[in-house]
Amino acid sequence: MDVIIGQLATGLSIGSILLLAALGLSLTFGQMGVINMAHGEFIMAGCYTAYVIQQFVAASGAGLAISLAAGFVVGGILGVILEVLLIRRLYARPLDTLLVTFGVGLVLQQVARDIWGAPAVNVEVPAFLRGNLVLFGASVPYTRVFIFLLAIACVAALMAAMRFTPMGRRIRAVTLNRDLAESSGINSRRSDLTTFFIGSGLAGVAGVALTLIGSTSPTIGQSYLIDAFLVVVVGGLGQLRGAVIAAFALGILNSFFEYSTTASVAKVLVFVTIIVFLQIRPQGLFAVKTRSLA
Amino acid sequence: MSALLTMSGVRAGYGGSEVLHGIDLEVPAGGVAAVLGHNGAGKTTLLRAAVGLLPCKAGRITFDGREITGLKPHARVAMGIGYVPQGQQSFTQLTTAENLRVVADGRKGGKALIDESLDLFPALKELLDRKAGLLSGGQRQQLAIARALITEPRLLVLDEPTEGIQPNVVAEIERIIVDLASRGDLSVLLVEQHVGFSLRASDVYYVVESGRVTHSGASDDTATHEVASALAI
Amino acid sequence: GNRTSDTAAASAESCVDTSGDTIKIGSLHSLSGTMAISERTVRDSVALAVEQINADGGVMGKQIETVVEDGASDPAVFAEKAQKLITSDCVAAIFGGWTSSSRKAMLPVVEDANALLYYPVQYEGLESSPNIFYTGATTNQQIVPGLEYLKEQGVESMYLVGSDYVFPQTANRVIKAWAEANDVEILGEDYTPLGSTDFSTIVNKVRTADPDAVFNTLNGDSNVAFFREYTNAGLTAENTPVISVSIAEEEVQGIGAANIEGQLTSWNYYQTIDSPENTSFVEAFKAKYGDDRVTSDPMEAAYTSLFLWKNTVEKAGSFDVAEIQENAGGVSFDAPEGTVTINGDNNHISKTALVGEIRPDGLIYEVWSSGEPIEPDPFLEGYDWAGDLSGN
Amino acid sequence: MTPTAVATGARTGRTYLEVRGLTVTFDGFRAVDGVDLTLIQGDLKFLIGPNGAGKTTVVDAITGLVPATGTVDKTGQPVLGMKTHKIARMGIGRTFQTASIFEDLTVEQNLDIAAGSGRGWLTLLRRRRGRATVVAEALETIGLEHLASTKAGVLAHGQKQWLEIGMLLVQDSDVMLLDEPVAGMGAEERKATGELLQRIAAERTVVVVEHDMDFMRDFATSVTVLAAGKVLAEGTVSEIQADPKVQQVYLGTAAATGTELETGTELEKESGE
Amino acid sequence: MTTEGERPRWVFWAALAVAAILIFGVAPLLLSEFRLNLLAKFFCFGIVASGIGLAWGRGGMLTLGQGVYFGVGAYAMAMYLKLADARDRGGPDALPDFMQIAGMRSLPGYWEPFASPVFALAVILLLPPLLAFGFGYLVFNRKVKGAYFAILSQALAAAAAIFLVSRPELGGSNGLNRFTGFFGFALSDPANRQMLYFITGGALIGVVLLVRQFMQSRFGELLVAVRDQEERVRFLGYDPALVKSLAYAVAAFAAGIAGALFVPIVGIISPSAIGIAPSIAFLIGVAIGGRATLLGPVLGAIGVAWAQTTFSEAYPSQWTYLQGVLFIVVVGFLPGGLASLFVIRRRRASTESGRATPAGTGSTTTEETS
Numbered sequence A: 001m002d003v004i005i006g007q008l009a010t011g012l013s014i015g016s017i018l019l020l021a022a023l024g025l026s027l028t029f030g031q032m033g034v035i036n037m038a039h040g041e042f043i044m045a046g047c048y049t050a051y052v053i054q055q056f057v058a059a060s061g062a063g064l065a066i067s068l069a070a071g072f073v074v075g076g077i078l079g080v081i082l083e084v085l086l087i088r089r090l091y092a093r094p095l096d097t098l099l100v101t102f103g104v105g106l107v108l109q110q111v112a113r114d115i116w117g118a119p120a121v122n123v124e125v126p127a128f129l130r131g132n133l134v135l136f137g138a139s140v141p142y143t144r145v146f147i148f149l150l151a152i153a154c155v156a157a158l159m160a161a162m163r164f165t166p167m168g169r170r171i172r173a174v175t176l177n178r179d180l181a182e183s184s185g186i187n188s189r190r191s192d193l194t195t196f197f198i199g200s201g202l203a204g205v206a207g208v209a210l211t212l213i214g215s216t217s218p219t220i221g222q223s224y225l226i227d228a229f230l231v232v233v234v235g236g237l238g239q240l241r242g243a244v245i246a247a248f249a250l251g252i253l254n255s256f257f258e259y260s261t262t263a264s265v266a267k268v269l270v271f272v273t274i275i276v277f278l279q280i281r282p283q284g285l286f287a288v289k290t291r292s293l294a
Numbered sequence B: 001m002s003a004l005l006t007m008s009g010v011r012a013g014y015g016g017s018e019v020l021h022g023i024d025l026e027v028p029a030g031g032v033a034a035v036l037g038h039n040g041a042g043k044t045t046l047l048r049a050a051v052g053l054l055p056c057k058a059g060r061i062t063f064d065g066r067e068i069t070g071l072k073p074h075a076r077v078a079m080g081i082g083y084v085p086q087g088q089q090s091f092t093q094l095t096t097a098e099n100l101r102v103v104a105d106g107r108k109g110g111k112a113l114i115d116e117s118l119d120l121f122p123a124l125k126e127l128l129d130r131k132a133g134l135l136s137g138g139q140r141q142q143l144a145i146a147r148a149l150i151t152e153p154r155l156l157v158l159d160e161p162t163e164g165i166q167p168n169v170v171a172e173i174e175r176i177i178v179d180l181a182s183r184g185d186l187s188v189l190l191v192e193q194h195v196g197f198s199l200r201a202s203d204v205y206y207v208v209e210s211g212r213v214t215h216s217g218a219s220d221d222t223a224t225h226e227v228a229s230a231l232a233i
Numbered sequence C: 001g002n003r004t005s006d007t008a009a010a011s012a013e014s015c016v017d018t019s020g021d022t023i024k025i026g027s028l029h030s031l032s033g034t035m036a037i038s039e040r041t042v043r044d045s046v047a048l049a050v051e052q053i054n055a056d057g058g059v060m061g062k063q064i065e066t067v068v069e070d071g072a073s074d075p076a077v078f079a080e081k082a083q084k085l086i087t088s089d090c091v092a093a094i095f096g097g098w099t100s101s102s103r104k105a106m107l108p109v110v111e112d113a114n115a116l117l118y119y120p121v122q123y124e125g126l127e128s129s130p131n132i133f134y135t136g137a138t139t140n141q142q143i144v145p146g147l148e149y150l151k152e153q154g155v156e157s158m159y160l161v162g163s164d165y166v167f168p169q170t171a172n173r174v175i176k177a178w179a180e181a182n183d184v185e186i187l188g189e190d191y192t193p194l195g196s197t198d199f200s201t202i203v204n205k206v207r208t209a210d211p212d213a214v215f216n217t218l219n220g221d222s223n224v225a226f227f228r229e230y231t232n233a234g235l236t237a238e239n240t241p242v243i244s245v246s247i248a249e250e251e252v253q254g255i256g257a258a259n260i261e262g263q264l265t266s267w268n269y270y271q272t273i274d275s276p277e278n279t280s281f282v283e284a285f286k287a288k289y290g291d292d293r294v295t296s297d298p299m300e301a302a303y304t305s306l307f308l309w310k311n312t313v314e315k316a317g318s319f320d321v322a323e324i325q326e327n328a329g330g331v332s333f334d335a336p337e338g339t340v341t342i343n344g345d346n347n348h349i350s351k352t353a354l355v356g357e358i359r360p361d362g363l364i365y366e367v368w369s370s371g372e373p374i375e376p377d378p379f380l381e382g383y384d385w386a387g388d389l390s391g392n
Numbered sequence D: 001m002t003p004t005a006v007a008t009g010a011r012t013g014r015t016y017l018e019v020r021g022l023t024v025t026f027d028g029f030r031a032v033d034g035v036d037l038t039l040i041q042g043d044l045k046f047l048i049g050p051n052g053a054g055k056t057t058v059v060d061a062i063t064g065l066v067p068a069t070g071t072v073d074k075t076g077q078p079v080l081g082m083k084t085h086k087i088a089r090m091g092i093g094r095t096f097q098t099a100s101i102f103e104d105l106t107v108e109q110n111l112d113i114a115a116g117s118g119r120g121w122l123t124l125l126r127r128r129r130g131r132a133t134v135v136a137e138a139l140e141t142i143g144l145e146h147l148a149s150t151k152a153g154v155l156a157h158g159q160k161q162w163l164e165i166g167m168l169l170v171q172d173s174d175v176m177l178l179d180e181p182v183a184g185m186g187a188e189e190r191k192a193t194g195e196l197l198q199r200i201a202a203e204r205t206v207v208v209v210e211h212d213m214d215f216m217r218d219f220a221t222s223v224t225v226l227a228a229g230k231v232l233a234e235g236t237v238s239e240i241q242a243d244p245k246v247q248q249v250y251l252g253t254a255a256a257t258g259t260e261l262e263t264g265t266e267l268e269k270e271s272g273e
Numbered sequence E: 001m002t003t004e005g006e007r008p009r010w011v012f013w014a015a016l017a018v019a020a021i022l023i024f025g026v027a028p029l030l031l032s033e034f035r036l037n038l039l040a041k042f043f044c045f046g047i048v049a050s051g052i053g054l055a056w057g058r059g060g061m062l063t064l065g066q067g068v069y070f071g072v073g074a075y076a077m078a079m080y081l082k083l084a085d086a087r088d089r090g091g092p093d094a095l096p097d098f099m100q101i102a103g104m105r106s107l108p109g110y111w112e113p114f115a116s117p118v119f120a121l122a123v124i125l126l127l128p129p130l131l132a133f134g135f136g137y138l139v140f141n142r143k144v145k146g147a148y149f150a151i152l153s154q155a156l157a158a159a160a161a162i163f164l165v166s167r168p169e170l171g172g173s174n175g176l177n178r179f180t181g182f183f184g185f186a187l188s189d190p191a192n193r194q195m196l197y198f199i200t201g202g203a204l205i206g207v208v209l210l211v212r213q214f215m216q217s218r219f220g221e222l223l224v225a226v227r228d229q230e231e232r233v234r235f236l237g238y239d240p241a242l243v244k245s246l247a248y249a250v251a252a253f254a255a256g257i258a259g260a261l262f263v264p265i266v267g268i269i270s271p272s273a274i275g276i277a278p279s280i281a282f283l284i285g286v287a288i289g290g291r292a293t294l295l296g297p298v299l300g301a302i303g304v305a306w307a308q309t310t311f312s313e314a315y316p317s318q319w320t321y322l323q324g325v326l327f328i329v330v331v332g333f334l335p336g337g338l339a340s341l342f343v344i345r346r347r348r349a350s351t352e353s354g355r356a357t358p359a360g361t362g363s364t365t366t367e368e369t370s
């Protein structure tokens, strides 16, 4: 029983990390159809933002809050730069954005290496997040509790923004039909930039949060990227609630597989499960309903 | 009547190929201009150039005396050009209500504008919560016109607005267009295959063939025969 | 027996040019890809050694010229580049490699060409080639002493955590064999994929098993995530110490001293070793690369490799591979880690084992020493409990 | 299945398509609600009805694009529940409300592909040499010979519609379901298309979904009116036009419709000459 | 065809003849043994690229996991070579050296049949396409495509690499290496190595011809149709999943052969050759050369591999930048690859003449009605 609760807690925690990493993608990939492989590097940029901020503000609640805000802005700005310089030209060629942004990712990794060196750097965990919470006999580090809450908060904010604000409607309209949006009076460029800013900013936030539990090194983004994409795929394109469920489902699945086999086998099993799942629900948990043939 | 929209010497096309070879056209202020022509003549292309979805390679477009040749579509919408594209387009993943609101957002009296347009197309009231992508073709077309009206256009650009619409609604659309135009504050640039409809609704007509205006004139009694013979060639 | 390779390639004609007043060596490391993190530091210490030797008059009067190549963290590239260094650049010896897979990839190349490779990293043992000099530790010089230290401290049960690849898998086989013979209970054995960053499941398992100590063979960035999770879960050096064999000074910086303070490592070298040789090595290194840089075991071993090669060449009076193989046995060097001597039977070197403790300044301090150099025993033939390990 | 339809089909050896109780539900909403249709070879059947009545959905259901309940029978073979491509191979072809062709291929390649679903793998793996007779005939029929090696993507709207019809022709479908085939076409093109359909319908079962009443009047041999997912009326053109229910939900007030239709007809007649 | 245009067919055969002369005549004369071996390795990448050109360029399936099929071919070959070496030295019960080191006592059951060269060859030739067909059909049949497919194929590569690293009986992270013989020929003999080069050159030409047949046949047209309008193809009576799976299987077939040849040429196969990074690296060459063309991917792959070797010799640590920049520039700004520079010129000429008489629908209908 303890084991089950422990693994459930672990799964939720893994899930919230996946969710945080995938949330930005569900905007840029899910909404705009841009397969941004540099998303991992935006996460990395968030990690290093936390590292840099720490040079000025000691690890503390305030420091973390500043880092989260700064991470959002840094990620967002990187995203906007990427959009303006490259992605703008590629909306009609989604698969090509994948390769182009892969190249961008390589370059960003190398830039990080040249600035901060290849070895990992250390970001301190603020004192109030040290230690762990004991829940039904299972122990969950406070850092993970914090990430869980942060992920939920981000999802809620994003969902509300997409559904209830004019900005959210505009973003969805533009991603659905650019020409029609433009000729309905929506400034599609501004909407693209907003979308990319938020999506990439969320990657930055994820990066800051991840420094609480993992390493900060130039290649850190890569370790989350594929899983994050799988979350979006399983959740269903452009479906935030799908991403939420998928992230937690994959997290829990992973934690139980890992407990009963090994981490390597668990990875393989999760992949097999996804393929099987797609046999049942090829469009992901929440399929986009269209009548078109696209 | 002075011209609200003028296109002079407009050349435009897709990629390397030119489709419009120098179009001259005027939409009278408060009037309706109809564009007629065979399939592939370049009517849609002409409208896309007028609303800014296709850049002009040469020529000028002015709206209300101001040059708009290089403006983006959304900027033209802000100036008062509303567009209903061919093919019953809508934001498929947004509900009918959201399709209307996304356009009304940020406009003064947006809510009232929505209500007004729903009064024109009562069928949409039943469908407010359905995703536009799930509507039937005709339902989507009604939605498209409603959406364009919310932008409070002074010029409404319509590309085959009755294509795929049930006859009684076609009649209704025709009535609405004529009504709106006759209020004096709305001009219309209309592309339509139904010659009768077009000429009844319009003040002037243009026949486009192979990217050029070959005939034009006032849509009076003689126009019917002019157009018929022009299109029969 | 598989201990010596029988491909003593006689065929390959060496193209090494010894006529001029320079002699070429190859410096082959991953400068790109995942392993670049670690291997660049080794390139740096090789360069330092070359600089010092050249300043000191070179090898047999010849200045060393270094050809640097990138193994790109890909064993196939290591094989290709080794071939290129040998046949196109005609280097007298190659220094480099880090992962066992890079070494295994280069092994047939150097054997076929009858060339030399100096490999500076601790590894899982069970190998010996006449064309490779192993200047890092084999298991009986690092893992076994670490285990013995734990036993001395009264450890009766252990949990094994490692990355899922050859080195940890083999190391853990050694550990399990030793544990069985020494009545230490192994409470669990878990592996995570290289680069893995989620240790909540494993740390939960460790907590539940409650061992006296954890033996850690994780590699690279995984250590950061592991120790953070470990600390956050309330496990400490006091209640459950961890001994690691792949965490050196460089890695401690990234993990954050606070997360790993008080934990143990087992190596043959620490930057804090108090000896004239080490002081001058550390000073020279920092002078060349900056004060914020640290020195570590593989770097020191690579540095030492150059001097061992030089001493062997000068003893043999020749750059010829056969002469070097002939004369290598007994060649020694007063290295920063202490005196090391080449074992002519297995081409490994004798090394002093040191268990160290990580302190808040991020450096590692010796808490136990084997006192004198331990003879290399890559096949653990001198250990009864290891009889079964290599399959024959 | 009604005995009459089977009897007719069996007796004459013609193909028929028998739809019984066809129902399509989307999240609880019945878009098509117990529709019965009997289509017999030689009949040029028009399916009309208000926007959203479920016409396209009926076509979608028959061709396997949306799941449906009820039965669909083609000359004795059950259709519902089969995969789309299998249904197509049974000879049930369709066009789409918005033309969907292969824009990156030439007109001829489009037709060649449509002609080839029955080809074996070996034929497929060989290079296309010359022009198959069916393709040549279809090119002539749809009048796109001069554009045979043009990329289909640059065709105008109407030309794309013809290409779609051409693809059905070469596909040798004996049941053709055409969703608004003349939408966006000019008067002459409509007429030409209509005549084309008339010729085609002699040997096949053709169903046309349309809103163009002139077009219907000129070419329909029978009409079914759908409204709110149900069959509202069935009969000849004049029966349907006279039906007050149909006028109310679809055609509009007799007066308004009359003017529209008459003016239109006159015009088109004139322009056709 | 989409980009092949109406170029006369003799141009292809002439190009092929020139290529054959270069490969079989000129290169062996000019290059050192080491460089010739390198060239053989590049050919392996060219073979993979050729298949990717079909699946991605023509079929629109961006496959980010070709390393998996490359790996299957390579491991099958390596298992055979390891067993043959072991049995050569130690008799029929001998274990490969690395297994002894890993403490294994007996051969895992699934290794047994790899003692037979026929079995190993059959696996090399059949398993990659069968696996690809199976995986492809499962995925395509459920209409998973585009980015979804790309991401799944990438996850497949990641999972395969992680799995292999963890399997000691396949050499784990070290992979399989130290091969001495190749079907009875000593790999250390320069003459045999040259023969290996010739075999690889021949395989390259063979694969190019095979892919050409697929591209230029009706199947090739159908593939483009499926790429652009998958659903529509369904209504024509084809099963698009079958069409795509077949093209994907051909690409896997090519990758498997390349992997098998890679092993004796390079002397090692390890998980690092089949993970995400190498799988994506295969794509650069394809993109640069021109993904939708026949020869573009092959030339691109060989060119990129050559550039990587040369560049990394001169500026070892800068390759990462260059690789990144190549992706950005070529895919972002020259999507047709270098080949498009030629094609664009040709197409411009042809469209201009085509447009001279804009679609004359009027006249067509008149004929129709009369």
Ligand SMILES: Nc1ncnc2c1ncn2[C@@H]1O[C@H](COP(=O)(O)OP(=O)(O)OP(=O)(O)O)[C@@H](O)[C@H]1O
Binding pocket: B014, B019, B037, B038, B039, B040, B041, B042, B043, B044, B045, B046, B086, D153, D154, D155, D156, D157, D158, D159, D184, E358, E359
């Ligand atoms: N996206 C495009 N790319 C290239 N050529 C195009 C494109 N769209 C249209 N064309 C070409 O431009 C010409 C004019 O097309 P357009 O759509 O403007 O005609 P239209 O008069 O609106 O026809 P219809 O009545 O069928 O709607 C046609 O020859 C068509 O082939």
Ligand SMILES: Nc1ncnc2c1ncn2[C@@H]1O[C@H](COP(=O)(O)OP(=O)(O)OP(=O)(O)O)[C@@H](O)[C@H]1O
Binding pocket: A289, A290, A291, B130, B134, B135, B136, B137, B138, B139, B164, D026, D027, D029, D031, D049, D050, D051, D052, D053, D054, D055, D056, D057, D058
């Ligand atoms: N996938 C779906 N989910 C929910 N509702 C749907 C779906 N597809 C169609 N509908 C609804 O079913 C009804 C019938 O649509 P259908 O497209 O069949 O109408 P139609 O008769 O073809 O109309 P039109 O003449 O306008 O083309 C419409 O109200 C439409 O909104």
Ligand SMILES: NC(N)=O
Binding pocket: C098, C099, C100, C101, C121, C122, C123, C124, C167
């Ligand atoms: N040899 C090692 N540490 O891989």
Ligand SMILES: [Mg+2]
Binding pocket: B043, B044, B045, B086, B159, D157
């Ligand atoms: Mg048009």
Ligand SMILES: [Mg+2]
Binding pocket: B136, B137, B138, D055, D056, D057, D097, D179
């Ligand atoms: Mg419809």
